[in-house]
Amino acid sequence: MDAVPADPLDPDVALVLGCYAAYARGDIAAAIAPLHPDVEWIEPEEFPNGGRRRGPAAVADYLRASHALWSELHSEPVPYRLGADIVIVHHAHGRLTDGTPQDLTxxxxxxLRGGQVIRMRAYADPAEAVEAAREP
Structure with missing residues (x-):
């Protein structure tokens, strides 16, 4: 990736990183707190429980189900600002509840708009996310 990591003191970046920290500790209420009431949340279909969701309650259901797959989770998000968007390259590793080791990026x-997340789209391939964020 040729983008430069974002300043973690940037308020939007700090807000998004706070969501990751909350998710990693299982605090789903804190993870969804900065979501706009009409947030659009899109996970790849190939992800467990993937698909499109709208609204914080639907996102919370997804995040709870996702977090429940892990018995041990280490979350290492690295933020990049590309224009108005924030791209997080997320390295997650640990063990799933069935004991299987997991290591993925x-x-x-x-x-974001007005201090709220209005849209999130996930990508299995970080390079695709960067390309999507660079498109007008």
């Missing part, structure tokens, strides 16, 4: 593109 994905990317999420966040669009």
């Amino acid at each position: 994905v990317a999420d593109v966040f669009t």
